Amino acid sequence: MPIIEPRILKGxxxxxxxxxxxxxxLMETVEGVFRSFGFVPIDTPALEYAEILLGKGGGETEKQIxxxxxxxxxxxxxxxxxxxxxxxxxxxxxAEITLPFKRxxxxxxxxxxxxxxxxxxxxxxxxxxxxxSDSPGADFEILLMMRETMKALGVEALVHLNHRGxxxxxxxxxxxxxxxxxxxRSVDKLSKIxxxxxxxxxxxxxxxxxxxxxxxxxxxxxxxxxxxxxxxGLAGGPCPESERLSVLRRFIIDTGTEASFELDxxxxxxxxxxxxxxxxxxxxxxxxxxxxxxxxxxxxxxxxYMKDRISGVGSSIGLDRLIAAxxxxxxxxxxxxxxxxxxxxxxxxxxxxxxxxxxxxxxGGIACEVLLEPAGSADPRQxxxxxxxxxxxxxxxxxxxxxxxxKFTLRDLKKRENREDLSFEEALKIAGN
Amino acid sequence: MPIIEPRILKGxxxxxxxxxxxxxxLMETVEGVFRSFGFVPIDTPALEYAEILLGKGGGETEKQIxxxxxxxxxxxxxxxxxxxxxxxxxxxxxAEITLPFKRxxxxxxxxxxxxxxxxxxxxxxxxxxxxxSDSPGADFEILLMMRETMKALGVEALVHLNHRGxxxxxxxxxxxxxxxxxxxRSVDKLSKIxxxxxxxxxxxxxxxxxxxxxxxxxxxxxxxxxxxxxxxGLAGGPCPESERLSVLRRFIIDTGTEASFELDxxxxxxxxxxxxxxxxxxxxxxxxxxxxxxxxxxxxxxxxYMKDRISGVGSSIGLDRLIAAxxxxxxxxxxxxxxxxxxxxxxxxxxxxxxxxxxxxxxGGIACEVLLEPAGSADPRQxxxxxxxxxxxxxxxxxxxxxxxxKFTLRDLKKRENREDLSFEEALKIAGN
Numbered sequence: 001m002p003i004i005e006p007r008i009l010k011g012x013x014x015x016x017x018x019x020x021x022x023x024x025x026l027m028e029t030v031e032g033v034f035r036s037f038g039f040v041p042i043d044t045p046a047l048e049y050a051e052i053l054l055g056k057g058g059g060e061t062e063k064q065i066x067x068x069x070x071x072x073x074x075x076x077x078x079x080x081x082x083x084x085x086x087x088x089x090x091x092x093x094x095a096e097i098t099l100p101f102k103r104x105x106x107x108x109x110x111x112x113x114x115x116x117x118x119x120x121x122x123x124x125x126x127x128x129x130x131x132x133s134d135s136p137g138a139d140f141e142i143l144l145m146m147r148e149t150m151k152a153l154g155v156e157a158l159v160h161l162n163h164r165g166x167x168x169x170x171x172x173x174x175x176x177x178x179x180x181x182x183x184x185r186s187v188d189k190l191s192k193i194x195x196x197x198x199x200x201x202x203x204x205x206x207x208x209x210x211x212x213x214x215x216x217x218x219x220x221x222x223x224x225x226x227x228x229x230x231x232x233g234l235a236g237g238p239c240p241e242s243e244r245l246s247v248l249r250r251f252i253i254d255t256g257t258e259a260s261f262e263l264d265x266x267x268x269x270x271x272x273x274x275x276x277x278x279x280x281x282x283x284x285x286x287x288x289x290x291x292x293x294x295x296x297x298x299x300x301x302x303x304x305y306m307k308d309r310i311s312g313v314g315s316s317i318g319l320d321r322l323i324a325a326x327x328x329x330x331x332x333x334x335x336x337x338x339x340x341x342x343x344x345x346x347x348x349x350x351x352x353x354x355x356x357x358x359x360x361x362x363x364g365g366i367a368c369e370v371l372l373e374p375a376g377s378a379d380p381r382q383x384x385x386x387x388x389x390x391x392x393x394x395x396x397x398x399x400x401x402x403x404x405x406x407k408f409t410l411r412d413l414k415k416r417e418n419r420e421d422l423s424f425e426e427a428l429k430i431a432g433n
Numbered sequence: 434m435p436i437i438e439p440r441i442l443k444g445x446x447x448x449x450x451x452x453x454x455x456x457x458x459l460m461e462t463v464e465g466v467f468r469s470f471g472f473v474p475i476d477t478p479a480l481e482y483a484e485i486l487l488g489k490g491g492g493e494t495e496k497q498i499x500x501x502x503x504x505x506x507x508x509x510x511x512x513x514x515x516x517x518x519x520x521x522x523x524x525x526x527x528a529e530i531t532l533p534f535k536r537x538x539x540x541x542x543x544x545x546x547x548x549x550x551x552x553x554x555x556x557x558x559x560x561x562x563x564x565x566s567d568s569p570g571a572d573f574e575i576l577l578m579m580r581e582t583m584k585a586l587g588v589e590a591l592v593h594l595n596h597r598g599x600x601x602x603x604x605x606x607x608x609x610x611x612x613x614x615x616x617x618r619s620v621d622k623l624s625k626i627x628x629x630x631x632x633x634x635x636x637x638x639x640x641x642x643x644x645x646x647x648x649x650x651x652x653x654x655x656x657x658x659x660x661x662x663x664x665x666g667l668a669g670g671p672c673p674e675s676e677r678l679s680v681l682r683r684f685i686i687d688t689g690t691e692a693s694f695e696l697d698x699x700x701x702x703x704x705x706x707x708x709x710x711x712x713x714x715x716x717x718x719x720x721x722x723x724x725x726x727x728x729x730x731x732x733x734x735x736x737x738y739m740k741d742r743i744s745g746v747g748s749s750i751g752l753d754r755l756i757a758a759x760x761x762x763x764x765x766x767x768x769x770x771x772x773x774x775x776x777x778x779x780x781x782x783x784x785x786x787x788x789x790x791x792x793x794x795x796x797g798g799i800a801c802e803v804l805l806e807p808a809g810s811a812d813p814r815q816x817x818x819x820x821x822x823x824x825x826x827x828x829x830x831x832x833x834x835x836x837x838x839x840k841f842t843l844r845d846l847k848k849r850e851n852r853e854d855l856s857f858e859e860a861l862k863i864a865g866n
Contacts (some may be wrong), residue, residue: 004485006485006525008482012481014476014477016530024474033784035771035799036795038828040770041457045555047511048441063504066501066503070442071545078479088439089439093447093449097450103450136802137784137806142783148795192803217699255789256789304437304773305438316619328642336473337471338471351680352686352687355687362469367468367470369535372574385818392531
């Protein structure tokens, strides 16, 4: 029979063990932080009615979505983010959840992106949100979680914070609120296209004088308080939005986290639905890689699916980018296995004893892989093969059973030396260190 | 704007926090066991070329698979199991993996099953396999892992073990090997349709005398050794297959796991590709729910995608069934949150102090949720609302900040009593117990 060429779709990925171990270790750390904040996990289907996922419909999404008719002729699609399914989830399960609801969701999403830009068509999103609370405490909690998550991963984050509502108030005050979409889009590209080009675009949109004012706003400098003063001044004086930023500043001071947050009026976030604070998170040691975690406050999560408005604030971690950054910084542990210890018998009939001994190590808290072929101690080449195999498997230690003895030899695969004549307890202690 | 009805596809599920916490806890326990055996995780795309997934093609699969044309007009499909993608993975990454390769994979798969039979169209599979080893040690390791996994979940397993090859040899010896597919299919249904009906079917397939011999084979009773004697006798005497079972029996004795394994000649497993041992796992406290973990040895994993034969042995846990069984047995912990402690301030301006205090508890190893609205100690109704909220969230303790004091009140939400005037260290100790 002819062989089918083993291949995968462009933009999709296999994860080999060492990659998958690194990904999981990162996700487990992140989840640990979420859980420590009392956030709870949910899950939703990968496949939903296209009507649900597309909502109002919309150009880019519609073109990128994996949409098809299922066997029952239903119009279905793979989820392209975790926000839309979350909105649908909240509307459907209103009666079953307690507000404020703090949830996280780590799962795959699919988009038929143009892979030439280095985008994947299948990737994991990691969203965390608080819905059902307008309080600044909710805003700050999400900000703090971003900081703590990065800290748990061994890196320092600088969160660039802004308030979309204050910017809108500024546009209103300047009489150019009707051009806000174009202006926001242009400002959002600032870091990519540079100030000159942004200035040119703004001039085209709103004229020279207004462009100057917008540039003044997004370039406001100084301390948090100074910038905030400038912004409220430009927006017509103190207002609820500038007050929200003051309160957040108080939270930052009360938690001693000043070094992790800065007010950055150039942050806008492209997406329409943000209405309050918005933020992007950069790594202090590798800011050039871009934001690894971003989000904001919205005042209507699930309006498409329910009558009541539920507001919230949330953030999304870009796992692929974060992994790349951690790898660059040497912060990603590369393991080829969880097992520190390998066990091998020297004779065919030692198989059961090897497994029994491995169980004793596992009970002692040491992950332990049994090498399935006997080491054949009579033949030194056979033994060398076992050394190589155990090393390839990522073990640090190799224990070889000799005869029926209750004494063991422990091979240190790193230092390439043997510790002989050890009792089980001695071997456990050495391998456990 | 009209509201879109929030609904999900039939056969698909949302997981609310308490369900998702239970599922994750179970999956984490299972993964912990896999890792302790030196098994490594991999991941593969949800979507693959239909040609890869369908392979030889085949009736039932073809009808159930979610298959469609993507935006680039490629013929693609959602994976319907983890075995086919694993075969493709091994063929594609031959050069990057070390044999014997011990991998696990926990991920969702999709099948357009008939939901009337209580089947889901999206479910999580959990596969673990050793490929690239023919040794009985590999067979036994998979058997032992099934036992240890169930033990880690707090239940005792009884693994029903058989050898497909020995049964084939018996059919050969009786001269009815050509009818093996029908015979296997009929024997596989034994527990569902009963012995009488099986006998009738076997008679139709192979005649009265042969049916009697098959029934004698699958009903062989006694100890492991006695059954094995009967089977090899019926199959024409000792042979490599009966020897394999003897060796596995020695493994069982050497590891003192006799109570977990029995030889059951009626186990056949429907799937064609098993050639060696096959097994199903039942819970001693709830055998009626059926096998929660099953698999076997195959001698050609990836023949569709590569020239070399790679043999292996593996098993698959039926997560949904296992969760149902654990729930029945009261072995599934039902948590509504990971946070044991909730923290609330009494005044608006306590927000930052609450977050700072919560961080201290988290550093002390206690997951801690901040209640976002101030408790308003002046108003007892407001305080009662916080008690109720903290309880609903699943916390055991509620700490309320009063004024600027460094002394705290800890509310025991279970006993409904307060511990007053505690230092941080005292509160940490109480909440940590």
